[in-house]
Amino acid sequence: MNYLKSLLFLFLCFATSNKLFAQEDAPNRIPKYPVAYEFPNTDSIKQVLNRIRVYYEATSPQKVINKQTNKEITDLSKPDKNARVSDGFSSEWSYTHGVVLSAFEYITEVTGDRRFLNDNIRFYDFVTNTLPYFVKNEEKFGADAGDWKGISHTHALDDCGSISAAMIKTYLKNKNDKYLPVINHTADYISYQQLRLSDGTLARHRPQYQSLWADDIYMSVPFLANMGVLTGDKKYFDDAVKQILQMSQRLYVPEKELFDHGWNVTSADYDPHFYWGRANGWTMMSLVELLGVLPENHPGRDKLMHLYRSMVRSLANLQGGSGFWHNMLDKNETFEETSCTAMFTFAIAKGINKGWISHVYGPVALTGWNAIKTRVLQNGAVEGTCEATTFAHDNTYYFNRGSSIYATHGYGPVLYAGAEMIKLLQNDRFEIQKAKPNSTNSTFHFLLKSEWPKIQ
Incomplete structure (x- = not known):
């Protein structure tokens, strides 16, 4: 009798258990991704890139205007102390515009769409055609007159490095010799006029005496690398390598495999660390650009590659569950930021395409792109980008940075990320196993075809 009771009890338990499992709400077992966990396609990426191009292009007519009347000045033979370049992102001689124009050149290379490179040519022709006019205005009316101050009054790497790097890339496509005086002016400034430490590391007297900014790696290295390509002169490659390696001696933190935002000689070894x-992102962009053109036998290449690979490893672990990275990389309380997410997505996808890092990082780039595209508005504006940020020494400042569509630091990196993702999706070295929609357990796998035996 006891045996029958025990058997009945077990049967009831089993029946109840099955009923509970049967009644379980199946949708709750499916992951609720904050950003769609989906496989992008090249056409959708191209559409995003073109929306950004159209928006960016429309921000300025690229004309010379009278700043008081706002009317166009068409006769450039007559000096006018009120002459200025029309406002707008696409009329700026700025480092952020330089990233956009470098990305435009790259998109044309990847997709064959000449509309992007044509925007570069339009801008640089506008600059070089109007620069003599503004120089004459300054000669007649003084330093307050004129425009293109970043060329005529270069005071910092921000004024010249990034925007001139893109100018070299454009010159290599259209060979407009009017660009060369500006390019050579930038080369002279970076090589001989910009403040350097005693060991030759590029520096600023801002905000502290003899300060290093990780940002300046991008403000100098891409230009130096492309100057090496343009001239074939090894000294530019050597200087580019030196800048990253010597910056890393002060800014790279091996335990974190990340770069501190800044360093200054005053605090030296005890400088506080802030992983902005x-x-x-600037560092990663510079590493991949330099590695892409640096001779394979350059003695500094292996050290650069180690920096790059170690940063990729760390960044993969710091990526958030949405695909974004946070404004302060090691502090999830800070907001999910667009520009660094795009920079890392580009740099990781580039490394996979080049074979510098393992293809297993593919899903990191893929989910990064899925996150980025949610920040491109229908009109092509890019939101969620951290505002311009100085080298600071307190968490409160970094924690409370704002973001805006007018922070143009995000546009170029998003364009670059999209272009590299197109290359990644078209890379025939891989087979990509796609995640199954509405699955309880399915992910993306990038498989290297050469590792797998061919099935007869």
């Missing part, structure tokens, strides 16, 4: 997203 975009500072690390």
Whole structure:
């Protein structure tokens, strides 16, 4: 009798258990991704890139205007102390515009769409055609007159490095010799006029005496690398390598495999560390650009590659569950930021395409792109980008940075990320196993075809 009771009890338990499992709400077992966990396609990426191009292009007519009347000045033979370049992102001689124009050149290379490169040519022709006019205005009316101050009054790497790097890339496509005086002016400034430490590391007297900014890696290295390509002169490659390696001696933190935002000689070894997203993004962008053109036998290449690979490893672990990275990389309380997410997505996808890092990082780039595209508005504006940020020494400042569509630091990196993702999706070295929609357990796998035996 006891045996029958025990058997009945077990049967009831089993029946109840099955009923509970049967009644379980199946949708709750499916992951609720904050950003769609989906496989992008090249056409959708191209559409995003073109929306950004159209928006960016429309921000300025690229004309010379009278700043008081706002009317166009068409006769450039007559000096006018009120003459200025029309406002707008696409009329700026700025480092952020330089990233956009470098990305435009790259998109044309990847997709064959000439509309992007044509925007570069339009801008640089506008600059070089109007620069003599503004120089004459300054000669007649004084330093307050004129425009293109970053060329005529270069005072910092921000004024010249990034925007001139893109100018070299454009010159290599259209060979407009009017660009060369500006390019050579930038080369002279970076090589001989910009403040350097005693060991030759590029520095600023801002905010502290003899300060290093991770940002300045991008403000100098891409230009130096492309100057090496343009001239074939090894000294530019050597200087580019030196800048990253010597910056890393002060800014790279091996335990974190990340770069501190800044360093100054006053605090030296005891300088506080702040792992700002975009500072690390500038570093990653510079590493991949330099590695892409640096001779394979250059003695500094292996050290650069180690920096790059170690940062990729760390960044993969710091990526948030949405695909974004946070404004302060090691502090999830800070907001999910667009520009650094795009920079890391580009740099990781580039490394996979080049074979510098393992293809297993593919899903990191893929989910990064899925996050980025949610920040591109229908009109092509890019939101969620951290505002311009100085080298600070307190968490309160970094924690409370704002973001805006007018922070143009995000546009170029998003364009670059999209272009590299197109290359990644078209890379025939891989087979990509796609995650199954509405699955309880399915992910993306990038498989290297050459590792797998061929099935007859």
